[in-house]
Amino acid sequence: MTTAAVPTDGRSTTELAITGMTCASCAARIEKKLNRLDGVTATVNYATAHAHVSHPGSVAVDDLVGTVEHLGYGAARPAADDADDEEDTDVLRTRLVMSLVLSVPVVALAMVPAWQFPAWQWVSLVLAAPVVLLGGARFHRAAAVNLRHGAATMDTLISLGTLAALAWSVWALVFGDAGMIGMRHPFTFAPTSGDAIYLETAAAVTTFVLAGRYAEARAKRRAGAALRALLDLGAKDVAVLRDGLEHRVPVDELVVGDEFVVRPGERVATDGVVVDGVGAVDASTVTGESVPVEVAPGDEVVGATVAVGSRLVVRARRVGADTQLARIARRVAEAQNGKAQVQRLADRVSAVFVPVVVVIAVLTFAGWVLLGGGLTAAFTAAVAVLVIACPCALGLATPTALMVGTGRGAQLGILLRGPEVLESTRRVDTVVLDKTGTLTTGVMRLAEPDRVDPTALRLAGAVEDGSTHPIARAITEAARGSGALPPVTGARTVDGLGVTGTVHDGEAAHDVVVGRPALLAERGMPVPAELSARIEAARAGGATAVVVGWGGEAREVLAVTDTLRGSAPGAVASLRALGVRPVLLTGDHEAVARAMATRAGIDEVHAGVLPEQKADAIAALQADGHVVAMVGDGVNDAAALARADLGLAMGAGTDAAIEAGDVTLVREDLSAVPDALRLARRTLATIKSNLFWAFAYNVAAIPLAASGLLNPMVAGAAMAFSSVFVVGNSLRLRRFAPQARA
The missing domain is CATH 2.70.150.10 (Calcium-transporting ATPase, cytoplasmic transduction domain A)
Structure with missing residues (x-):
């Protein structure tokens, strides 16, 4: 059990690995029971076999484990590797091979009357019994555990169906006429009357379900391969320099x-x-x-x-859990353990589905008997209902698609915060892009530093030295190229406008103001016409103009230029192709923003927006009926990222921006924005198609089985195939390619 305390509200987050779950109904039961604990919010994922639990300090981890174990399941610390998964897969494979070897002759004898030698039915019983009782032991054990707690799951249906088929056959062989030496039984796809036996049904259904579980287990391991690959990327040891010598040590010791x-x-x-x-x-x-x-x-x-x-x-x-790789792995795991809204509907259906199916099977049996169809036909139809109605595919529909989609995103540098992001991306019609560090590289430089007054540059560089803004860094680096910077006292940042401070240059002390013309005017330093002309010229060329003033006068203009990301024009074109409108939102001057937007292919520009106004600008777009995604990278973008319907944070940006975003783009490539939208939409589409086929399968199959049109053995094969189909459909997301490489 891994617990991370969150001291701000006294709550903790605990990750539990759950064992013994066999279907979505199991996950729903555990989740419901955990959520009944006071103050607990739990999400149980059947595909990953993990529970993500948020709980107050009054609920201990042992309480959570005890609650799960009371239901008949196991809860333990998530393994660092996949040894348990591999062991379970090996056990499934062994039982599947044994069941397959024994079932093939049973099915062959039942389906081909010409091969039915004298006493063939007794040989079939000897072969089928180990398949049902040993091969299907995990189904019967799980059904018994659930029965003790008054619950029913998919295993209840499988156990009831196969044991009933075996018991009926034994009765017919021992007490009926089915065991007569020399008797032959024709094979049909519909219910029959007379002393029929269903050994091939009991054996084949068990084998089919085992095959489906084995294919599921292998496919789910493949679905989680991207996260495991991420965790395996890190170095295992490292050459540390100590006293000038290299010492090879485990990376954990760094x-x-x-x-x-x-x-x-x-x-x-x-x-x-x-x-x-x-x-x-x-x-x-x-x-x-x-x-x-x-x-x-x-x-x-x-x-x-x-x-x-x-x-x-x-x-x-x-080091350790603070590294970018660890944060990426944590984000992917959190996304895979969450649930989209569509999955919660499937969970609710699965929770009541099994009891409903048992009732339908009982009504089917009664209906056939009352209508004169005979006990054999009634039994066949009822078993077919039990076998074909298993809701396993419903439980796998969402989590497998999430596992593959988020894993593939991590490989491409696209990290989804959680499954709820998928619903947001579908409706987004407007993407708002910040300029500096998002649309541009954020690596700014001073234009023509040789033509700038050295004194103005030195004073400006000294005042800007304490700021982390890209413009401030560009001015400071250019100033340092001419020598050491003088000391500063009283430095203060005026959000969105500039900085002020007292520079001690030799014997003199200058009150210096660096920033927008509005800031200097506010401090009694109006910008003269000559400098205004230079400001307009800089802006026309796409540069940001910064005015430097001291001694009551505006004295110099510094033109700072940024570089448009090479991927920006293509990314904007891709957004338009997705039906999304791109908008530029920046605190820069209108002329500078327009020049950069034109080069990127953006028509709509909101310029001169102060940091605290960015969230208001997003809200205004939302008030006009737009579903807005925001792309940003700085602290001043955090509020806007949080306010947007979908926040996409550039991974090279600040921690505040990354934490506020719903999606983190690790690649410093703007084409990741349309790729993220495409991947999220593709994942959501896969989830919906999985759910459609899972629901459609059950809706169509149950009436067919109840009406006697399905042999239980065929029903078992169809049920197993539905789960494998859903997982296979999800695995197609592994082939998702970025637009540039598609």
């Missing part, structure tokens, strides 16, 4: 501040900053970027990326 060596072809052990060496890193396994990224001292690198071409020395910045 601490923040350690410096370690990464040679060409090795994985970067953890998130850090390059302190020595110039080379490149291949981040394709983590971000989906296919082109290696050049790095030099001062550049950040992400754990699990691969060094290319040169030896690097990296200082660890984040």
